[in-house]
Structure formats: structure tokens, C-alpha cells
Amino acid sequence: MTDSKITLSQELVDAAKDAYNKAYAPYSHFHVGAAALTTKGTIVKGCNVENASYGLTVCAERNCISNAVINGETQFSLIVIYTEQEQLTPPCGACRQVISEFFKGDAPVVALNHKNQQKVWTVSELLPDAFTPQQLLDA
Ligand SMILES: O=c1ccn([C@H]2C[C@H](O)[C@@H](CO)O2)c(=O)[nH]1
Ligand SMILES: [Zn+2]
Numbered sequence: 001m002t003d004s005k006i007t008l009s010q011e012l013v014d015a016a017k018d019a020y021n022k023a024y025a026p027y028s029h030f031h032v033g034a035a036a037l038t039t040k041g042t043i044v045k046g047c048n049v050e051n052a053s054y055g056l057t058v059c060a061e062r063n064c065i066s067n068a069v070i071n072g073e074t075q076f077s078l079i080v081i082y083t084e085q086e087q088l089t090p091p092c093g094a095c096r097q098v099i100s101e102f103f104k105g106d107a108p109v110v111a112l113n114h115k116n117q118q119k120v121w122t123v124s125e126l127l128p129d130a131f132t133p134q135q136l137l138d139a
Contacts, residue, residue, distance in 0.1 A: 001119055001120065001121050001125065002120050002121075004120060005118045005120065006078070006108055006110055006118065006120055008080060008110065008112070011043060012035050012037060012043055012078075012080055013035075013080070013082075013112065015033075015035035015043045015044075015045045016033045016034060016035035016045065016080045016081070016082035016112065017033060017082055018033065018045065019033030019034060019035060019045035019046055019047045019060060019064070019082070020032065020033030020047065020060075020082050020083070020084070021033070022047045023047040023048050023049075023060065024047065024048070024049045024050055025048055025050050026050060027050050027052075027054060027057075028050065030048070030083075030085075031047070031048070031083065031084070032047065032048045032059065032060035032061075032081065032082070032083055032089060033045065033046075033047050033060055033081075033082040033083075034046045034047070034059075034060040034061045034063070034064035034079060034080065034081050034082070035064065035079070035080045035082070036064050036065065036068060036076045036078065036079040036080075037076065037077050037078045037079075038068065038073045038075060038076055038077070039075040039076065039077050040073070040075075042073065044064055044065075044067050044068035044071065044073060045064055045067065046060050046061065046062070046063030046064025046065070046066070046067050047060050047063060048060045048063070049063060059091070059092060059094070059095050060081065061079065061081060061091050061095035061098070061099060062094065062095055062098050064079065065098055065099070065102055074102055075102065076102055076103050076107065077103075077107055078107055078108050078109075078110065079099065079103070079107075079108075079109050079110070080110045080111075080112050081109070081110070081111050081112065082112050082113070083111075083112075083113055083114075084113060084114040085113060086113070086115075088111035088112070088113055088117060088118070088119040089111050089113075090109075090111055090119070090121070090126065091109065091126065093127075096123075096126045096127040096130075097127065097130065097131070099123055099126070099127075100123055100127050100130035100131075100132055101132065101133065103123045104123065105122060105123050105124035105130075106122050106123070106124065107122065107123050108120050108121070108122060109121045109122070109123060109126055
């Protein structure tokens with residue numbers, strides 16, 4: 001984690017907030033919105049989608065990435081995770097792995113809240129020595 005903040009475009013912040021407002025979280029009531037910037041400069045978003053069979057819940061970050069992939073986007077430069085929590089929300093372990101598949105190690109992961117507070121990590125800070133496609137390519 002670094003103390004430095006990142007200047008986020010209003011469009012990216014609005015996308016993350018819009019995704020937050022779409023969250024389907026009737027069980028935890030913990031809403032999360034994610035918005036990723038592709039290397040082409042487009043923005044994709046995702047929200048958490050829970051299920052009555054709790055374990056089938058999918059986080060905002062993974063839904064954001066899947067939404068991008070179905071739209072032909074697989075390269076990203078940054079992801080924002082938006083909540084309205086005092087404590088900024090880092091991605092869970094599963095999401096760290098999926099983020100590592102598509103983002104470079106030095107790409108910023110930004111947790112943002114309604115008070116415009118930010119925490120910034122790089123992908124490799126969140127998941128050092130990740131298992132990546134490279135391992136399979138080298139096998
Ligand atoms: O980074 C996170 C952490 C949690 N959640 C979701 C999963 C579940 O719906 C709820 C509570 O864990 O928040 C996310 O979407 N992203
Ligand atoms: Zn997650």
C-alpha cells in the first residue's frame with residue numbers, strides 16, 4: 001500500500017458508483033461496485049451478485065472483469081473498488097487471483113469510498129508471486 005493517491009476521472013468514479021447502486025446484496029447488505037479502465041481507455045463495471053446459496057456469490061471485481069471479457073476487453077490498466085464503508089475495501093483472495101490474470105503487476109488497485117478516501121496498492125503487492133498464465137506457458 002502506498003500513501004499516494006491517484007487522480008481518477010469523474011467518468012471512472014461515476015461508473016464505480018453506478019455499479020455500487022446495482023449491487024445485489026440482500027444477504028450481506030454489503031454493496032460493492034467496481035470499475036476498470038481498459039488499456040484502450042474504455043470503462044467496464046461490475047457489482048457483487050449474491051445468491052440464496054451463499055457460496056455462489058460473485059464479487060464486484062470478478063463480475064467487472066467477466067463483463068469486460070464478454071465485451072472483448074482483456075487488458076486493463078487500473079481497477080477501482082467503491083464502497084460506502086469507513087474502512088476501505090480491498091479485493092478478496094479470489095479476486096486478487098483473477099485480477100492477476102489480466103492486470104500487470106504494477107497496475108494500481110484503488111479502494112475508494114463515499115468520502116473520497118482512497119487506498120492504493122499495486123496488483124503484485126496484493127498477490128506477490130501470483131500463479132499467472134506465464135507458469136503454464138513455461139511448462
Ligand atoms: O472486495 C470485495 C469484498 C466483498 N465483496 C462482496 C461479496 C459479498 O457479496 C459481500 C460481502 O462479502 O461483499 C465484493 O464484491 N468485493
Ligand atoms: Zn472478491
